[in-house]
Amino acid sequence: MSRGSGALRVRRASRGNRAFSGSQGPQGPKGDTGQIGPSNAYSSFKNGSVSLPSTLGTIAKLSIPAAGNYVINGKVVLHDDVNTAVDVQCKLVAGGDFDQSQTLLTGNTAGFVSDDTAALQVVHQFTAAGEVDLQCNGFGVNADASWIKITAIQVGSLTNSASS
16 A cells, blocks of 8 residues: 555554554434433422411412423421411322322420421323422311422433332
């Protein structure tokens, strides 16, 4: 082979590696688009006080504008306004998927206010735009919720399995 002909030449490099020289070939075809990453997040909040319904009812919502896989977190501060204990139930609901908590508020008989925080998490695959609901039940006791947050983060893939 003569130099400058554009033909591939192989020569020995240090430590037994082979180095290639010659013209660069044409660029290959563009690859497939990869899966979507955690690029979209949606959040809603309600900082003010909301009276808890006496049956399970929605106290806050988050609209999901597009189909996809979502990891959803919710948080609510619960407050017992009277001297009656109540085991408040809250659920974070996305379609048929949900997480729930039971939070015992003991009333304020000891001269202090009974507060507690419930944190909830659920994963869901939306096939179209949808909604996430935070629902609570105060069982007829004068209790309220505040500092409510719901956040949904869209992820490329989602796996949800029972723990062993």
